[in-house]
Amino acid sequence: MRNNIRLGKLFGIEVGLDYSWFIIFLLIVWSLAGHYLILRQSWSFAFRLGLALVTAVLFFASILAHEFGHSLVAIAKGVPVQRITLFIFGGIAQITREPKQALDEFLIAIAGPAVSLALAGGFGLVWLVGRQLDLRGLAELGSWLGLINLSLAIFNLIPGFPLDGGRVLRAIVWGVTGNMLRATRLVAIIGQGVAWLFIAAGIWQVFAGSWANGLWIAFIGWFLNNVAASSGQQAAWQELLQGHTAAEVMMTDCPRLPPDMSLAQLVNGAILSSGRRCFPVVDGERMVGLVTVHQVKDVPREVWPTTAVGQVMIPAAQLRSARPGEKLSVVLERMTNKGINQLPVMENGRLVGIVARNNILNAIRTLSELTSAP
Ligand SMILES: [Zn+2]
Numbered sequence: 001m002r003n004n005i006r007l008g009k010l011f012g013i014e015v016g017l018d019y020s021w022f023i024i025f026l027l028i029v030w031s032l033a034g035h036y037l038i039l040r041q042s043w044s045f046a047f048r049l050g051l052a053l054v055t056a057v058l059f060f061a062s063i064l065a066h067e068f069g070h071s072l073v074a075i076a077k078g079v080p081v082q083r084i085t086l087f088i089f090g091g092i093a094q095i096t097r098e099p100k101q102a103l104d105e106f107l108i109a110i111a112g113p114a115v116s117l118a119l120a121g122g123f124g125l126v127w128l129v130g131r132q133l134d135l136r137g138l139a140e141l142g143s144w145l146g147l148i149n150l151s152l153a154i155f156n157l158i159p160g161f162p163l164d165g166g167r168v169l170r171a172i173v174w175g176v177t178g179n180m181l182r183a184t185r186l187v188a189i190i191g192q193g194v195a196w197l198f199i200a201a202g203i204w205q206v207f208a209g210s211w212a213n214g215l216w217i218a219f220i221g222w223f224l225n226n227v228a229a230s231s232g233q234q235a236a237w238q239e240l241l242q243g244h245t246a247a248e249v250m251m252t253d254c255p256r257l258p259p260d261m262s263l264a265q266l267v268n269g270a271i272l273s274s275g276r277r278c279f280p281v282v283d284g285e286r287m288v289g290l291v292t293v294h295q296v297k298d299v300p301r302e303v304w305p306t307t308a309v310g311q312v313m314i315p316a317a318q319l320r321s322a323r324p325g326e327k328l329s330v331v332l333e334r335m336t337n338k339g340i341n342q343l344p345v346m347e348n349g350r351l352v353g354i355v356a357r358n359n360i361l362n363a364i365r366t367l368s369e370l371t372s373a374p
Pocket of ligand 1: 113
């Protein structure tokens, strides 16, 4: 998520606000101010607004605490967490990779709802104290936050991926069967089912007259469905790619270019005749960079004859690479995370081939044809 404002760092984790968060923040302040108006008509507008603001801030602090629950357990289990972002549907902790053991996954997943449940208890106490001391504002704030944290805990425990309950279920299935990818596919399917129930419930609410609520529920369902579907697909791909390495799909016949070749020569000579889209630039035996069709496109046609490939290539220092024996699923993940389409495959500092995202996608297509029933 790039559209966000950095708030700072806590426990070594960056905390940010996505721009979409402001929409939900304003909506919640507005609806809380209305909620407090219904409860106590004697309260002044300024008091209601102030109380609504404090409640909303504590609500988002509660969501952050939930995400920190996941994150701190993840870090304790050796899984790095990059950042926590608040966005329109709540919070998201960017946990950089899957935990190695089912038990770790279980603990990371359960930690968030456990924090929400503890907060529900804490705000319940605030409500009691407020009532005892006849501090009406404090009591209402405690009761709203206590109930909302309780609902957060319950909602997140619904056993469909990507909700926490889906992760808990995945950890259990993974622990029992020993197969993480298959467990992921299973909870992704359940997650899609849950998401469609949300969409259906949302549409039903729209027709029943409460269109704002209905749209909101349907929108959440749509979001959950997207995440569940893409996680399931990723797991299916990783399962297909199991046991296959970069060396099996890499291109070994990419034309190698000298750095002083012009772009005009490259296009007329190499691109058109070889049909390839990637070209390592070599100086003697040493690879100095990589040119793809992308770099050529960025240069105006008139200057192709006078521009050398060495001027437009991605320098070797900026390139990530793969090893020939590296697992294809790992290579694909690296490309996806870094948004790159080609990776040079290096062995002992020597270029042995290039693997393109398309090579891997073709392999997936072929493997799925080979494994699916006729
Ligand atoms: Zn959670």
